[in-house]
Amino acid sequence: MTARSDMLLALRNRQPGYTLSRAFYTDPEYYRLDLDGIWHTDWVFAGHDCELTTPGAFLTLQVGDYPVVVVRGRDGEIRAFHNSCRHRGSRICATDHGTVSRLKCPYHQWTYELDGRLVYARDMAADFDPAQRGLKPVHCEGVGGYLFVCVAQHAPDFAQFRALAEPYLGPHHLTEAKVAFESTIVEQANWKLVWENNRECYHCSGSHPELCRVFPEKPTVGGLDGATSDPENLAHWERCEAAGLPSRFVLSEQGQFRTVRMPLLRDTVSYTMTGRAAVRRPLSDAVREDRIGSMLLFHYPTTWNHVLGDHALSFRVLPLGPLQTQVTTKWLVHKDAVEGVDYDLADLTKVWLATNAQDMRIVEENQRGVNSPAFEPGPY
Numbered sequence: 001m002t003a004r005s006d007m008l009l010a011l012r013n014r015q016p017g018y019t020l021s022r023a024f025y026t027d028p029e030y031y032r033l034d035l036d037g038i039w040h041t042d043w044v045f046a047g048h049d050c051e052l053t054t055p056g057a058f059l060t061l062q063v064g065d066y067p068v069v070v071v072r073g074r075d076g077e078i079r080a081f082h083n084s085c086r087h088r089g090s091r092i093c094a095t096d097h098g099t100v101s102r103l104k105c106p107y108h109q110w111t112y113e114l115d116g117r118l119v120y121a122r123d124m125a126a127d128f129d130p131a132q133r134g135l136k137p138v139h140c141e142g143v144g145g146y147l148f149v150c151v152a153q154h155a156p157d158f159a160q161f162r163a164l165a166e167p168y169l170g171p172h173h174l175t176e177a178k179v180a181f182e183s184t185i186v187e188q189a190n191w192k193l194v195w196e197n198n199r200e201c202y203h204c205s206g207s208h209p210e211l212c213r214v215f216p217e218k219p220t221v222g223g224l225d226g227a228t229s230d231p232e233n234l235a236h237w238e239r240c241e242a243a244g245l246p247s248r249f250v251l252s253e254q255g256q257f258r259t260v261r262m263p264l265l266r267d268t269v270s271y272t273m274t275g276r277a278a279v280r281r282p283l284s285d286a287v288r289e290d291r292i293g294s295m296l297l298f299h300y301p302t303t304w305n306h307v308l309g310d311h312a313l314s315f316r317v318l319p320l321g322p323l324q325t326q327v328t329t330k331w332l333v334h335k336d337a338v339e340g341v342d343y344d345l346a347d348l349t350k351v352w353l354a355t356n357a358q359d360m361r362i363v364e365e366n367q368r369g370v371n372s373p374a375f376e377p378g379p380y
């Protein structure tokens with residue numbers, strides 16, 4: 001039996017409400033199917049517009065087998081390309097981000113304009129046609145300050161996600177933000193374990209003392225069951241919507257993405273040890289209401305997000321191998337907020353740096369246990 005038919009059979013026979021079977025979290029052939037069927041096919045969160053403020057500013061990411069570079073052109077457009085030289089294939093941009101005047105390959109210095117055209121290739125044959133050797137484009141779309149890429153030949157629809165996310169993200173003006181801090185960790189675990197841990201807060205009270213100072217761990221917060229009948233949620237949504245902030249729980253038809261604005265505990269407003277704002281300068285001038293809680297947004301398979309009144313947090317999940325996953329967290333504040341004046345970096349980052357480290361330990365232990373041949377799916 002091939003891995004593919006094996007996987008399909010396992011999915012068909014899966015007991016509802018139970019975890020997947022061991023191979024989904026461990027088997028290199030299943031991982032290959034994940035790459036081909038999900039990561040190489042779907043939209044993947046790359047980064048934020050505000051990270052690419054000037055022409056030539058770029059960021060890179062690895063989408064399964066594909067190195068990708070996202071760059072702002074001289075015309076202000078943001079484009080994505082395969083980060084692989086059209087000469088002999090070298091990666092062109094080797095760093096996570098940077099700013100260049102042109103994209104120059106480090107191997108033999110072939111040089112590309114920011115729109116991907118090849119503009120310099122030394123000593124080539126007389127019949128060499130640079131027009132045939134431009135960088136290969138990657139689909140790139142943006143919504144509310146978020147950039148997504150898709151390496152497939154034909155990208156799936158993006159309009160549905162845009163329609164859902166735009167009104168929620170819009171008032172927060174994230175294109176006017178800056179990244180105050182970012183952290184990248186590599187967890188020794190399958191990407192689905194990283195996600196499953198993120199999608200439940202059953203573990204929160206036992207693991208996240210810092211987060212639990214402000215984040216309500218009850219399942220109706222952002223959960224599927226009872227979210228829309230929880231009186232606290234309803235009151236919060238009404239108050240936020242009266243202030244012009246779309247807030248109600250919305251889940252896409254296939255369950256791939258969801259957004260909701262949820263209240264934080266008591267009178268807290270931010271993910272800090274005190275629950276008070278970490279940043280004095282509000283994230284957006286368009287948001288006047290103080291107690292807006294957190295806007296939660298996820299989009300499978302790459303990103304979950306929290307947007308607060310004073311800052312926003314984005315998380316990006318990328319698989320590096322069957323048992324290895326990269327998680328990048330970015331803390332966004334208003335672009336004019338000044339470190340040391342409007343915010344203290346340690347105060348801003350403490351809760352989620354701690355939470356990420358706790359989740360990493362949890363997820364890695366989960367992987368070690370799932371690796372056991374004695375593991376069998378358990379109830380969610």
Ligand code: FES
Nearest residue numbers: 085087088105108
């Ligand atoms: S591989 Fe890029 S210039 Fe040769």
Ligand SMILES: [Fe+2]
Nearest residue numbers: 197204208359
């Ligand atoms: Fe957690």
